Amino acid sequence: MVGSNSNTKLRLSVRYLIAIVLLVIMVFPYLYMVLNSLADWSQVDRKLIPTKLTLRSYQWLFTGGETGITRPWIHAFFNSVFVSLISTALMMLFAIMVAYALAKLKFRGRDSINNFVLFHMFFPAIILIIPNFLIIQKVGLFDTYWALIIPKAMSLWGIFMYTNFFKAVPDAFIEAAKLDGASDFKILYKIMMPMSKSITTVVFLFLLMERWTELLWDMIVVRSDGMLTLNVLLSQMFGPYQAYPGPMYAGAVMLTLPIIILFIIFGKKFQEGMQFNLK
């Protein structure tokens, strides 16, 4: 339109250059983390790009280093995987069930429940942390996996997302299936779920990531060493283990990498889903 062809080409190259520089700056902290986890211990936090590399930090991590506990990091990693997967699975299951009721079933009280969910969602959660902690303690779940799973088994945001999505599905699909004699469970499983693949990817990844990086709750409801999640273990080692910065970076890599890998694997579906829910 304006200017010659070479002019637009130049503009585009400048744009790519800026984008690349920006991206490098944004992911630099991650690069710094990975490089430091691999750096020789004499160079950790002393060189921007370490010149001597070693796997010593990871070795230290996987053998337990100088703590008394055997392999606390591996144990904490599995705790994190276990707790996050089960919590996220429950959050998804309940979100889908409740959203189906709110979007597609006609029943008395539905509008009230809908409004209540919205109120609950925008309510500052901080007020609930002390009584919720006390409930866990009173029913004897303190320091168990249940304490990490049950109070984190429901996501209001998940309900909200699925309700909006299900509302957009035409009723005609459901009516047709009903005429064929399908039950609501079957409709949910065979019709609604396959249609919501991309939004399911987005909700699943966000919920898993949030659960995986939770600190405050996980920190207060479990105490024994064998129960800690990886995020809490890293947080606890933050101060006293300043003498071992290398292994701390290795622990940080262990905490960050699984989620990043998942996002990259589901990258395309995630983008489709984001496009839907940003519209």
Add this chain to the structure above:
Amino acid sequence: MEKNNNRLGWLFASPYLIFSTVFFLGPLIWSLYLSFTNWDLISPTYDFVGFKNFIKALGTPGVRSAFWVTYKFMIVFVPIVTAMSLFVAVIVKGLPKFKSVFLIGFFLPYLSSGVVASLIVKGFLSHTSPVQTFLRDRLGLDIDWLGGSFSALFVVAMIMAWKFTGYYALILTSGLESIDQEVYEAAAIDGVKDSQRFWKITLPLVYPAIYTTLILSFGATFGIFTEVYQLTGGGPNYATNTWQMEIYSQAFKNLQAGYASAIAIMAAVATFVSIYVIRKILEMWGKRNGWV
């Protein structure tokens, strides 16, 4: 299809109803009750003290700082994250290829745990780090980043900005993409100069998306905990003491459950009112400029 599914509806909704009774409504009432007691989280008995906790809270530096620190974070964090995400969105939007690769790349910081981000920043700003050595030896600057009140607040705000930029950029990019290309062409015919394009056309049309990111970023400042807990513990001298940090310290460190419940209620009220006022201001501002 006017058949009522009363039973089935309640059955499907029951997980939420049970959950919200046990972990929301019950605790809400309990919390209100606790806020009027002097319970210490351990002893079997406690007294009803009326409004004493609330009155006491108003006078302490912990609560006062929690109130103001949130707004100080907003003043630093919101403009930075908005400018950064808008810039990223504008740059990425015009890329014919690899756009999604870039967007996913910018989004990656959002996935980091606050603990990890704090760890990296702490190492990066440690005394022997390459950055600090450079500043000291070459520029003669010896900055104790986490020891100064403003710099500590700034560091935490920058971590938050790093984390949220890619996420907000994603929202803004889809806002930018919904703008019809013909609008620009029509404006060019009407004599809008290239230099005015962004302010006169792009910004007004993308305002709904900006509004979303503004509300999200204002909201995010009320939830700051992990970074502050890891890096400063609320210090130096309460400069980074957020509501969450104050509640955590009072309840689980000082074991003053009753007092902490009172602070939690004050925090909830402050959050509710602030978000409401911010929404109104943003809507008025948008209307006055003709953006909404």
